[in-house]
Amino acid sequence: MKTYLLPKDQLNDWLLRVKAQRTLFAPLADAAGVLDWREVSDPAQIVLAPGVPELPLKKLFFPPSEVMLRFGYRSEQAAVAAVAPPAEPFAVFGVRPCDALATQVADLVFLAGLPDPYYQARREAGLIISVNCAEPAPECFCASLNNALTEAPGSDVLLTPLGEQFLLEALTDQGEALLAETAAGLAEGGEADLAAKAEAVAQTAAQQMRRVDLEGLTERVRRSYGDEAFWKSHTEACIGCGVCTFLCPTCTCFDVRDDAVSGRGQRFRCWDTCQFADFSKEASGHDARAQQWQKQRNRVCHKFWYSVDRCGVLSCVGCGRCLRGCAGHSDIVEMLADLNKEPVTADE
Amino acid sequence: MSSPVADNRAHPCALQNNAYLPHLATLTLVREEGPNLMTFEAEFQDPETARSFTYMPGQFLEIGVLGAGEAPFGLASVAGPGRPIRFSVQKMGLVTTALHGLSEGATIAVRGPFGNGFPVLEHKGKNLVIVGGGIGLPPLRSVIDYLREHRADYADITIIYGARSPQLLCYKDCLTEWDACCDLDLKLTVDKADETWQGNEGFVPAYLEQLNPSPENAVAYTVGPPIMIKFVLQSFDKIGWPRAQVFASLEAKMKCGFGKCGRCNVGPKLVCMDGPVFSAEELQGLPWI
Numbered sequence: 138m139k140t141y142l143l144p145k146d147q148l149n150d151w152l153l154r155v156k157a158q159r160t161l162f163a164p165l166a167d168a169a170g171v172l173d174w175r176e177v178s179d180p181a182q183i184v185l186a187p188g189v190p191e192l193p194l195k196k197l198f199f200p201p202s203e204v205m206l207r208f209g210y211r212s213e214q215a216a217v218a219a220v221a222p223p224a225e226p227f228a229v230f231g232v233r234p235c236d237a238l239a240t241q242v243a244d245l246v247f248l249a250g251l252p253d254p255y256y257q258a259r260r261e262a263g264l265i266i267s268v269n270c271a272e273p274a275p276e277c278f279c280a281s282l283n284n285a286l287t288e289a290p291g292s293d294v295l296l297t298p299l300g301e302q303f304l305l306e307a308l309t310d311q312g313e314a315l316l317a318e319t320a321a322g323l324a325e326g327g328e329a330d331l332a333a334k335a336e337a338v339a340q341t342a343a344q345q346m347r348r349v350d351l352e353g354l355t356e357r358v359r360r361s362y363g364d365e366a367f368w369k370s371h372t373e374a375c376i377g378c379g380v381c382t383f384l385c386p387t388c389t390c391f392d393v394r395d396d397a398v399s400g401r402g403q404r405f406r407c408w409d410t411c412q413f414a415d416f417s418k419e420a421s422g423h424d425a426r427a428q429q430w431q432k433q434r435n436r437v438c439h440k441f442w443y444s445v446d447r448c449g450v451l452s453c454v455g456c457g458r459c460l461r462g463c464a465g466h467s468d469i470v471e472m473l474a475d476l477n478k479e480p481v482t483a484d485e
Numbered sequence: 486m487s488s489p490v491a492d493n494r495a496h497p498c499a500l501q502n503n504a505y506l507p508h509l510a511t512l513t514l515v516r517e518e519g520p521n522l523m524t525f526e527a528e529f530q531d532p533e534t535a536r537s538f539t540y541m542p543g544q545f546l547e548i549g550v551l552g553a554g555e556a557p558f559g560l561a562s563v564a565g566p567g568r569p570i571r572f573s574v575q576k577m578g579l580v581t582t583a584l585h586g587l588s589e590g591a592t593i594a595v596r597g598p599f600g601n602g603f604p605v606l607e608h609k610g611k612n613l614v615i616v617g618g619g620i621g622l623p624p625l626r627s628v629i630d631y632l633r634e635h636r637a638d639y640a641d642i643t644i645i646y647g648a649r650s651p652q653l654l655c656y657k658d659c660l661t662e663w664d665a666c667c668d669l670d671l672k673l674t675v676d677k678a679d680e681t682w683q684g685n686e687g688f689v690p691a692y693l694e695q696l697n698p699s700p701e702n703a704v705a706y707t708v709g710p711p712i713m714i715k716f717v718l719q720s721f722d723k724i725g726w727p728r729a730q731v732f733a734s735l736e737a738k739m740k741c742g743f744g745k746c747g748r749c750n751v752g753p754k755l756v757c758m759d760g761p762v763f764s765a766e767e768l769q770g771l772p773w774i
Contacts, residue, residue: 205505208594210551215592217551219506250758251504251743362752362772390747393505393740397552404505404554406740409748417748419738420556420578423711425751425772438752446753 138313140326141305143296147323148303152180152230154319159264160227162197164190174229185231188274189456193386194236195243197229198259199408205255206404210397220403222258228315230266235279235454237267237291239386245448246389264311267292268303269338273345276457278470280342281349283454287338297334304330347457347470354451357476358441362434364477371472372433374465379410381459381467382436387444387452390416411435437472504743507549507594508534513569515589518655521576522620523585524561526569527593539564540598542605542627543706543734543762547742548572549594553583557739559624559708559761560598563631570595573623573655599742600761603628603706603732605635612641614698616717618689618709619648622655624734625708629663636668643698647674647689651682672696690716693724700726706762708734711774718765728765735761735773 143151155161156177163183164172172190174197177183184190208217240260247256267289270277279285289295293312296303304326307313361367382388392409396402409416412432418424426432444452453469460468514526529535540546540560549555556578562571576585587593605628613632617625625644632639644663648654654673663671674685674692685692689709698705705726707717714733721731737749737756749756751773754763763771 206507208551210592215509215551217507217509217594219503246747247745249744252502253745254503254505389745391740391745393554393746395549395552395554402552404551406746409746411748417738419736420581421710423736425774435750439750443750443753447755 138307139316140330141316141320141323142326142330143303143305143320143323145298145301145303149180151305151319151323152177152183155228155230155266155315156180158226158228158315158318160225162227162229163231177230183231185268186274187270187272188277189233189236189386189458190231191384191458191462193384193456193458194229194232194240195386195389197227197263198240199243199247199256199389199391202405202407203255204403204405205393207401208397208404209401211400214400219254222255224258224262226262226264228264228266230268232265232267232292233270233456234267234285234289234292234295235277235283235456236386237265237289238279238283238285239291239454239456240265241291242387242444242448242450242452242454243389245450249448264293264315265291266294266296266312266315269295269297269334270341271298271337273341274457275346276461277345277455278347278349278457279455280345281347281351281455282451285454286342287335297337299330299333299337304334349455349470349473354473354476355442355445358438358473361477362438362442365430367475367477368430368434371475372430372467374467375412375429375433376464377412377414377429377432378464379412380462380464381469382410382412383408384458384462386454386456386458387440388436411439433467437469440469441473504596505741507547507555507596508538510570510593510595512587512589512591512593514571515587518573519653521585522573522655523576524571524573524623524656525584525587525593526562526571527595528569529595530592536566538570541602542631543602543624544598544600545624545742545761546570546572546595546597547599547739548580548584549596550580550583550587551592551594554580555594555596556580557599557736557742557757559627559734561623561626563627563634571623573620575620596742599757601759603734603762605631608704609638610640610702612699612701612703613639613643614703614705615642615644615646616689616693616705616707616709617644617646618713618717619653620655621708621710621713621734622646625706626656626659628706629669633668640702642669643672643696644669645672645674645689645693645696647676647687647692649676651675651679688716689713690720693717693720697724700724700730703730705731706734707731711736715774718768721765728769731765732762733765733768735763737761 161177165175173192247253391406440453510527678686740746744758
């Protein structure tokens with residue numbers, strides 16, 4: 138696919154051309170300085186800080202709370218209808234490659250088997266414009282886990298900063314269509330620019346301070362499952378707030394509830410977390426994961442074992458939000474480093 | 486008065502194949518089954534759904550009372566055109582309490598069927614040993630009625646069923662009929678007998694070991710409280726049954742029913758998608774209890 142060179146001082150002009158095509162979202166700071174994905178009116182307000190914005194990208198495809206159905210419930214006029222998710226085309230700019238990859242992981246849950254039509258509608262309406270990382274944040278550890286930095290899977294368009302310009306690449310047909318409409322007049326990139334990009338992301342990767350040893354990782358997690366002392370020692374400080382899962386770009390668990398008054402109501406879903414007391418507790422009181430260490434074990438095993446079994450991928454992309462947000466300073470990278478280090482033999 | 490749902494925008498994606506959108510059904514039978522236990526039958530309001538809705542024994546539905554929410558329940562009936570769906574509900578939480586408050590003619594909202602069900606088609610020609618405890622009988626009733634409707638396809642059928650007390654045995658009219666009929670062997674037990682009880686006294690797993698059914702050309706299906714299933718599986722081990730021949734239906738808290746909401750996992754398995762029926766072999770090493 139064609140590549141272009143976008144001078145950095147023309148970025149906002151290009152974003153205005155994108156914005157003319159689609160509603161544009163990007164990381165914007167709120168009054169407290171927290172970076173959240175919000176609709177852009179002026180591209181100059183976009184903040185591209187090292188690492189990922191505090192809030193995860195998933196909220197644009199899977200909102201924290203969403204009405205799914207409306208109904209009337211009195212017998213003589215009982216009726217139920219689906220609420221349509223908005224389908225206006227949008228683009229989201231400033232996505233870090235780890236978040237773009239996380240979107241592909243979420244697709245494996247929401248779009249496999251019977252698809253989730255609410256998520257699907259937003260995914261089909263949304264275009265992901267990623268910006269490669271020129272420098273990592275202290276929490277970043279994607280380089281040791283996946284190909285986000287080198288290949289940016291899940292991105293429709295990728296910008297890589299190279300000195301005073303961005304290398305602009307389309308990675309999907311939708312991305313190519315967007316560039317066909319917005320990149321007119323830009324110089325085309327060449328082999329030398331792609332080589333410079335490879336060197337730049339290799340430098341970023343080398344600067345990441347946290348690393349996960351991928352060798353036999355799933356097997357080590359699986360083998361540590363029954364090591365109660367290990368899980369307890371690593372989750373002592375957990376207060377069960379669930380922030381690790383709410384901020385995680387691949388955590389997609391939700392609750393479904395009805396809200397009704399005077400004969401009519403709505404069924405909505407909202408983000409939920411395996412860290413909460415009633416998440417898996419049945420009405421009978423039975424709960425296979427009643428203790429907080431069991432809930433944390435479920436989270437970690439899901440990321441590095443269950444997801445591999447079910448979907449063939451790790452459901453941790455190395456964004457570092459969970460360790461940045463944890464009130465108890467829990468660090469998943471340290472936890473993984475402490476797993477049973479016995480070498481994994483082929484016959485296990 | 487305007488329709489409460491008239492203001493919805495039509496959207497092709499959300500309206501087609503939306504597995505969250507329930508079918509409305511009317512309760513045609515509401516019967517008190519035992520203490521805190523009610524049996525319901527319902528017919529779909531949409532004639533096409535009523536005609537085409539089908540399921541296998543051991544599958545489950547998400548049954549909702551609009552305004553209160555929904556929860557998963559095993560089907561106690563056998564599918565067939567024009568037949569009502571049947572399910573039994575113990576009063577436990579928000580949704581079950583709302584269901585208990587309904588009368589015949591009330592509307593419920595039904596999604597499904599979900600889950601794998603018992604592998605009855607694969608087990609043609611086998612001896613069936615069915616082990617139930619307490620309110621585990623409703624989903625097994627679907628199996629038993631199915632097997633009897635296809636009686637020639639199966640060999641011997643043995644039912645071992647127990648409850649904490651004689652009063653807590655459910656479907657007493659069925660038990661009477663099954664006891665009297667000659668195409669199956671019904672074995673009842675209660676944890677604690679009273680003056681009315683003439684039958685066996687003892688826990689279901691112990692009774693299973695005492696009856697010691699042969700694993701030869703046989704499969705077993707069990708449904709009951711998790712703790713009973715745990716000991717039933719151990720009893721089958723003790724009496725020499727290969728784990729691949731024993732199948733248990735698990736329960737779990739669920740919201741969506743089709744692999745999205747994330748709460749029903751036991752280790753890497755989802756009860757809604759990979760289950761609710763698992764072989765004892767699959768359950769080995771899984772943190773299901």
